[in-house]
Amino acid sequence: MKNEILEELxxxxxxxxxxxxxxxxxxxxxxxxxxxxxxxLVVDFSTQVKPTTMES
Numbered sequence: 001m002k003n004e005i006l007e008e009l010x011x012x013x014x015x016x017x018x019x020x021x022x023x024x025x026x027x028x029x030x031x032x033x034x035x036x037x038x039x040x041l042v043v044d045f046s047t048q049v050k051p052t053t054m055e056s
Contacts, residue, residue: 020027031042 035042
């Protein structure tokens with residue numbers, strides 16, 4: 001089954017990645033610069049989710 005919402009999200013993700021040359025560090029730097037310029041959080045790392053492990 002085709003999921004149009006997921007396809008749209010993947011296309012947006014691919015577009016953003018392409019704009020940054022598929023460089024995660026460059027993307028992070030651009031987001032930090034955007035936060036400073038707009039004086040608002042783009043990504044909030046104040047809470048961390050602990051990874052879960054699979055139990056047998």
